[in-house]
Structures are given as structure tokens and as C-alpha cells.
Amino acid sequence: MPEPATSTKSNGNGVIKVAAMGDLHVQEDAQTSYRDLFGEISREADVLVLTGDLTNLGKPREAELLAEDLRACSIPVVAVLGNHDYESGCVEQIAATLRQAGVHLLDGQAVELNHVGFVGVKGFVGGFGRRMLGSFGEPAIKAMVAESVNEAMRLENAMRQVRAKRTLVVLHYAPVPETVAGEPPEIFPFLGSSRLAETIDRFKVSAVVHGHAHRGSYEGRTPGGASVYNVAMHIAKPTGRPYALLEI
């Protein structure tokens, strides 16, 4: 299990420090700037990972504001999108803006940085364990389950692309119920899907990070034992900062 990093940036021992944070929800009229935080992260970590809901309403201008703030980030950035980034039907424009800003935006792909494989997919809803939504009844329910299964299959395909010995899985939706604990139980099925954990457990991974559950819990494990961290900005973390620092 990777230990939360406590010392300063890594220096050639093979282990890298990854800062991970989700749910920035950048707004058009926001007074909040992430510039200082991105500058701080660049001094603390080797790679920044953003776990979706980068924009609040999925508006192109929100993505542009984030891209401007990301100029203060001098380390590589890996990201997945979240459900909020889809809200305005401009997801392609948002993705293009972020990619132009140099972000490794993953949607069923992998990228290797500093000898670590980063595998990213948004994931989807569906629920956990034996209570997962099944493919039965109306076409709309079947379409929902199919989307959940499809995201897990895209994660599997991305995992197969990895050649590095160490892998960090980057999601928006949660793969386990432990890290959504704290949210109202009624909405657990909308916060993630065990299908993601089933896929993860077929591979050897160093850790999994996700967001989406703003009122969830920081730490959990897949049934196979992979460490899972909910890094939504709102979650209290060992760093005492909005981002987690993981040694991978």
C-alpha cells in the first residue's frame, strides 16, 4: 500500500510523488483561482492528477479559466473528466481546451510518466456489490447498466496498454463503497460502481484515486486489496491540503 508522502519531492529513488485532487468545479464567475495551489503542488509533487468535475457546468469558458490557472503548474498533469464536465454538451470543446493546455486527458487510455503508468476512465453509476443495478426490465435501465459495463471494459482495455511496473488508476466515480461512506446511503448507487473494482482486481495496481463523492471518506480498498483514495477537494486528507500526496 503506498504511504501518503510526508517529505519533500522525490529525488531519483524510483518512487514518484503524485498530487491527486478532484472536483475543482471551476465556475465562470468564480473568484477562486487555483494558481497558487498549482504552484505549491509543482514544488511538492512530480505529477498532478485531477479526478474529474474540473468544471462546474461543463461550459467551455470554465475550462478556459482552468487552463489559464494550469499555466502555474510546472509538472505534468493527468486528468479524467467528471459528470459535471458533460452538463452543457460541450465535452469535446472542454477536452480540446485542456489538451491544448498540455493536460494528458485520459478517457480509456494510459500514459506513462516517470516510469509510472497512469490509466484513466471516468467510470459511471450503478451501485456496489450484490446491490448493483442489474440489466433487467426497461430499455432505459439496460442502457444505464450497459454504460456502466462499458466503462469497466474501457478501463480493462486501458490497463492492457500499460507496460510500466507501477500503475495508478484514475477515475471520477468510486469503485468501492468505503470511500463514499459519509454520503447519504440513498445516493450510493449514483456515486460509483463495483464493476470498476472487479476490473481493477484483475491487474496489479499501485493505487486508485477518484472523486465525485464530496462528502465521502478518504481511504478504502478493493476486495482484491488495492488501495483506493477519494481525493475530492472537500475530503480531509493527511496533507491537510485539498490534494493528496501519494508515493507511487
Ligand SMILES: [Fe+2]
Ligand atoms: Fe463533484
Ligand SMILES: [Fe+2]
Ligand atoms: Fe461528479
